[in-house]
Amino acid sequence: METVIFWILSAFAVAAALAVVxxxxxxxxxxxxxxxxxxxxxxxxxxxxxxxxxxxxxVYVGAVLVLFAFVVMLLNLKEFVRRLTSPADVRAAIPAVLxxxxxxxxxxxxxxxxxxxxxxVLQPVAGLRQIALDLFTRHLLVFELTSxxxxxxxxxxxxxxxxxxxxS
Amino acid sequence: MISEYLWLxxxxxxxxxxxxxLIGSRFRETMVAAIAVSSVGLSLAVALxxxxxxxxxxxxxxxxxxxxxxxxxxxxxxxxxxxxxDPLSMVMVLVVLAIGFLIHIYSTSYMKGDDGYRRFFxxxxxxxxxxxxxxxxxNLVLTFVGWEGVGLCSYLLIGFWHQKKSACDAGRxxxxxxxxxxxxxxxxxxxxxxxxxxxxxxxxxxxVRGSHGVSPGIIALMALLLFMGAMGKSAQFPLHVWLPxxxxxxxxxxxxxxAATMVNAGVYLMCRISPLLAQSPEVxxxxxxxxxxxxxxxxxxxxxxxxxxxxxxxxxxSQIGYMFVAVxxxxxxxxxxxxxxxxxxxxxxxxxxxxxxxxxxxEQEISRMGGLFREIPATAVTxxxxxxxxxxxxxxxxxxxKDAILWGSFEHFGTNFWLVAFAGxxxxxxxxxxxxxxxxxxxxxxxxxxxxxxxxxxxxAILAAGALTAGLLGFPMFAKDxxxxxxxxxxxTAMAADAGALHNLEIIMTVLQAAVxxxxxxxxxxxFTKKRERMAALxxxxxxxxxxxxxxxxxxxxxxxxxxxxxxxxxxFNARIIDSRIIDGAVNGTGHLTMFAGRLLAGLQTGELHHYxxxxxxxxxxxxxxxxxxxxxx
Amino acid sequence: xxxxxxxxxxxxxxxIGAAGFFIRNNAVVLLLCIEIMLNAVNLIxxxxxxxxxxxxxxxxxxxxxxxxxxxxxxxLGIIIALYRSHKTLDMSLIKDLKG
Numbered sequence: 001m002e003t004v005i006f007w008i009l010s011a012f013a014v015a016a017a018l019a020v021v022x023x024x025x026x027x028x029x030x031x032x033x034x035x036x037x038x039x040x041x042x043x044x045x046x047x048x049x050x051x052x053x054x055x056x057x058x059v060y061v062g063a064v065l066v067l068f069a070f071v072v073m074l075l076n077l078k079e080f081v082r083r084l085t086s087p088a089d090v091r092a093a094i095p096a097v098l099x100x101x102x103x104x105x106x107x108x109x110x111x112x113x114x115x116x117x118x119x120x121v122l123q124p125v126a127g128l129r130q131i132a133l134d135l136f137t138r139h140l141l142v143f144e145l146t147s148x149x150x151x152x153x154x155x156x157x158x159x160x161x162x163x164x165x166x167x168s
Numbered sequence: 169m170i171s172e173y174l175w176l177x178x179x180x181x182x183x184x185x186x187x188x189x190l191i192g193s194r195f196r197e198t199m200v201a202a203i204a205v206s207s208v209g210l211s212l213a214v215a216l217x218x219x220x221x222x223x224x225x226x227x228x229x230x231x232x233x234x235x236x237x238x239x240x241x242x243x244x245x246x247x248x249x250x251x252x253x254d255p256l257s258m259v260m261v262l263v264v265l266a267i268g269f270l271i272h273i274y275s276t277s278y279m280k281g282d283d284g285y286r287r288f289f290x291x292x293x294x295x296x297x298x299x300x301x302x303x304x305x306x307n308l309v310l311t312f313v314g315w316e317g318v319g320l321c322s323y324l325l326i327g328f329w330h331q332k333k334s335a336c337d338a339g340r341x342x343x344x345x346x347x348x349x350x351x352x353x354x355x356x357x358x359x360x361x362x363x364x365x366x367x368x369x370x371x372x373x374x375x376v377r378g379s380h381g382v383s384p385g386i387i388a389l390m391a392l393l394l395f396m397g398a399m400g401k402s403a404q405f406p407l408h409v410w411l412p413x414x415x416x417x418x419x420x421x422x423x424x425x426x427a428a429t430m431v432n433a434g435v436y437l438m439c440r441i442s443p444l445l446a447q448s449p450e451v452x453x454x455x456x457x458x459x460x461x462x463x464x465x466x467x468x469x470x471x472x473x474x475x476x477x478x479x480x481x482x483x484x485x486s487q488i489g490y491m492f493v494a495v496x497x498x499x500x501x502x503x504x505x506x507x508x509x510x511x512x513x514x515x516x517x518x519x520x521x522x523x524x525x526x527x528x529x530x531e532q533e534i535s536r537m538g539g540l541f542r543e544i545p546a547t548a549v550t551x552x553x554x555x556x557x558x559x560x561x562x563x564x565x566x567x568x569x570k571d572a573i574l575w576g577s578f579e580h581f582g583t584n585f586w587l588v589a590f591a592g593x594x595x596x597x598x599x600x601x602x603x604x605x606x607x608x609x610x611x612x613x614x615x616x617x618x619x620x621x622x623x624x625x626x627x628x629a630i631l632a633a634g635a636l637t638a639g640l641l642g643f644p645m646f647a648k649d650x651x652x653x654x655x656x657x658x659x660x661t662a663m664a665a666d667a668g669a670l671h672n673l674e675i676i677m678t679v680l681q682a683a684v685x686x687x688x689x690x691x692x693x694x695x696f697t698k699k700r701e702r703m704a705a706l707x708x709x710x711x712x713x714x715x716x717x718x719x720x721x722x723x724x725x726x727x728x729x730x731x732x733x734x735x736x737x738x739x740x741f742n743a744r745i746i747d748s749r750i751i752d753g754a755v756n757g758t759g760h761l762t763m764f765a766g767r768l769l770a771g772l773q774t775g776e777l778h779h780y781x782x783x784x785x786x787x788x789x790x791x792x793x794x795x796x797x798x799x800x801x802x
Numbered sequence: 803x804x805x806x807x808x809x810x811x812x813x814x815x816x817x818i819g820a821a822g823f824f825i826r827n828n829a830v831v832l833l834l835c836i837e838i839m840l841n842a843v844n845l846i847x848x849x850x851x852x853x854x855x856x857x858x859x860x861x862x863x864x865x866x867x868x869x870x871x872x873x874x875x876x877x878l879g880i881i882i883a884l885y886r887s888h889k890t891l892d893m894s895l896i897k898d899l900k901g
Contacts, residue, residue, distance in 0.1 A: 006803050010811045017815055017838050021822030026830040033834050040841050047808070047852045052844075052863050059867050064837070064874045071878045072830055075885055092778070093824035099785045100820035103792055104813035110796045111809060126857045134857045135864070142861075146868045153872030157879035163886070775900030777832075777893045778824055785820065 005046055013039035026072050030065065037061045048125040171234040173214065174251045177261065177304065180211040181297040185290055192286045201276040204289035208272050208296055212265040215258075222258055223655075233306060244365040252306035252369065255656045256504070260303040260436055263508055267428045267515045268296050270627035274519050275420040277623035278526060284328060288418070291328070295321035299429050303436060308357045308367040311437065315353065315401065318430045319346045325425065326417040338413035345410040349400015356393030359386070369440055376443040388448035394441055395455055398434030404492060405462040408485045409723050415477040419522030422477060427484050427518050428511035435488065435503055438495045446498070456496025456581065460588055463489030465721065467595035472717020475532045476521050476606065479599060482720070483558065484514055486592065493589060494573045497580035501656050506569035509638050513557035513566060516631035520551035523620040523628065524606065528613060535704070538605065538612035546625045548607045550632040557635040559600040559689050560593060562682050565638035571678050578677070590681065597685050601692020608697040808849035815842035829881050829891040833874065840870045 016036035023029045037060050044053035184207030192200050235250040302314025327339030403411040414426050466486035473479045487510045494503035541548045557564040578586035707714045819838035844863050851859020
């Protein structure tokens with residue numbers, strides 16, 4: 001049963017990702033990403049990481065994607081209905097794509113090592129309680145630093161997107 | 169006990185230098201002169217005190233020595249700043265200080281009104297200091313310090329009137345040619361240090377006289393290298409070329425440095441290393457040969473000169489050649505004797521020449537001088553006394569010393585050698601006669617003559633008295649022990665003469681020599697005073713020969729072609745090719761290379777986002793690949 | 803499902819995202835591809851957490867998510883600024899960083 005759900009969800013996620021890449025209009029891409037996020041959330045639940053799925057939907061879908069949608073609507077891009085890419089672009093991208101494939105292949109090969117197989121036993125599913133305890137005790141510093149980053153990002157985003165001469 | 173006062177000999181001139189140098193610019197000329205003269209005078213007084221002590225002491229106890237400071241000391245080698253006053257250095261000290269004192273007095277009047285009055289006396293005192301250091305040093309290294317110091321002062325004083333290009337060139341020439349000799353000196357000292365681990369004269373003497381197991385070739389090499397230094401400083405052929413040009417300096421300088429003191433340093437050095445020389449007869453032969461060649465060559469050149477000071481310069485070169493002949497024959501006492509007498513009468517001649525030049529308002533050409541006796545009689549009389557001494561007329565000083573040398577060379581080297589030496593003596597008489605023409609004959613000058621002041625004439629008179637009486641040092645004649653040799657502790661002749669046939673031969677030869685020299689001198693005086701025009705015509709009839717003699721047989725041209733030319737070519741090559749193209753090219757090339765590399769790297773900045781992303785992904789690929797490779801995971 | 807299934811899926815998604823990044827030149831779509839890559843990595847971390855390391859994996863996911871959100875915000879701000887100055891979002895036309 002699990003296997004079936006896995007394959008369905010993974011197919012869905014892959015399809016959505018391909019859609020993001022190949023849609024001409026940005027709005028369509030954003031919507032495809034939305035589907036992709038939901039697919040990922042499903043996979044998280046399948047793995048037993050419900051908290052992560054929860055946050056995925058709230059943060060990623062609810063905040064980030066909405067932000068993307070806002071900006072896309074704001075910019076009101078009408079002219080991008082031309083061809084997706086020219087053949088020259090595709091040809092230029094091949095080396096990079098090959099490299100990406102290479103990275104994946106390398107890591108896959110690395111994982112073939114016997115040590116992984118031995119250690120790959122199912123861990124007990126960590127619940128909210130366990131994660132919260134770890135986050136606020138052992139990994140407190142990282143947590144605090146992350147909040148600093150958020151703060152800096154917020155200020156930075158405002159500064160960057162200000163109009164010239166707007167000091168308010 | 170008295171050795172504690174040795175340093176005073178050096179202290180007074182040093183003090184004179186410091187005072188005149190640091191605060192002398194505020195003094196008037198007379199004050200500067202007073203300081204300089206009194207410093208030398210005080211030193212002279214101390215020296216005379218030592219001399220008195222020395223004469224009253226027994227021959228074995230005539231050494232006063234002291235060590236002021238240990239300069240360098242390790243297990244094997246000790247170099248000290250030490251002073252050694254033995255009879256040899258006593259003689260040198262007296263010569264330097266006495267003649268130096270007289271010349272200082274003379275200079276106060278001669279240099280009056282010159283802009284560099286104070287500078288002159290600073291340099292002169294500095295020279296006295298270094299010369300005393302040279303002769304009082306008890307080891308080779310300290311001697312070399314004095315050696316270099318007098319070389320420096322010579323350079324400074326030759327180029328004293330540095331606005332004149334010829335003076336600067338002459339000073340440079342003196343320094344550079346001296347350097348060539350110094351090269352040999354340094355190599356010799358280094359060799360001695362390596363072989364014997366000492367530079368002290370007394371230690372060296374002890375070691376060398378004992379059994380030391382060093383091959384004679386090495387000893388000969390040491391002696392030869394040190395002689396090379398002596399050749400440079402004492403202006404022997406072929407390192408003599410600087411001395412005639414050194415006449416660009418003021419005349420008191422020529423008198424003091426280039427006649428009476430510095431140029432004798434080479435002879436002094438040879439006497440100091442006499443233990444080394446005693447063990448290398450080949451080097452002694454070389455020394456005598458060089459001395460003889462120089463003596464004759466310089467006498468010939470002197471005959472062809474037209475500048476009064478240059479005649480005296482070549483004459484100095486010639487007479488020092490005779491001193492080296494004496495040293496090479498092992499007759500150190502005779503060499504020193506000639507050194508003393510030569511210092512007196514050559515100093516006298518130079519000062520007299522200075523008076524003549526001063527009187528003639530700077531004119532130095534002999535052809536424009538004549539009949540000066542009437543106007544400056546005192547100068548003339550003393551000058552003539554000097555000439556007679558130089559020629560070797562009995563009973564003036566030069567006769568005794570020259571005679572000792574001639575006899576010694578005959579005894580030691582045989583008839584041929586003596587003949588050449590005697591020929592040189594005859595040439596000396598010839599050019600002395602030529603100089604007589606300055607004072608006699610018809611007037612050749614126009615205008616008024618400057619009479620020399622008392623301060624200039626008094627030293628001349630004193631020196632003339634010395635020229636007349638110094639011969640006493642050579643008494644008793646025809647014996648192995650004369651007064652000076654007894655004082656010095658060296659024998660005056662090399663061989664143990666058996667008082668028999670040789671003794672008579674010596675007397676006969678002396679009389680004959682004196683007679684011939686006197687005859688030649690008289691003839692020369694007549695020719696150059698009464699028949700001066702005929703002599704001038706003779707010179708014009710053989711212009712090439714005259715030019716050859718006047719130019720010192722073209723030594724300057726030879727040096728130019730052999731040494732200066734190649735160096736100049738090398739320098740030009742260096743400047744144009746190595747410096748401009750290679751070195752500048754390398755430096756500029758580095759700059760160009762950097763800029764080129766920069767331009768290459770700038771090509772990476774295309775501005776295309778995808779290219780930058782490609783770099784990121786490529787880098788990630790490399791990092792992950794390397795990490796996995798190093799972890800052995802594939 | 804084993805570890806390798808999830809990791810393999812994550813790799814595929816990552817590759818899709820990377821390829822998309824190099825193919826497209828619309829700025830917004832580029833950011834979307836970055837999001838895809840980040841999510842793929844999140845998936846791999848989650849699978850490691852499930853099969854190997856326990857809670858650290860999930861905590862790191864939170865961190866990544868936070869960073870991704872911050873980066874998306876700033877990135878969009880940049881896009882707005884870019885659009886204002888260049889009037890286009892075609893990255894192949896924007897070469898201001900050249901040289």
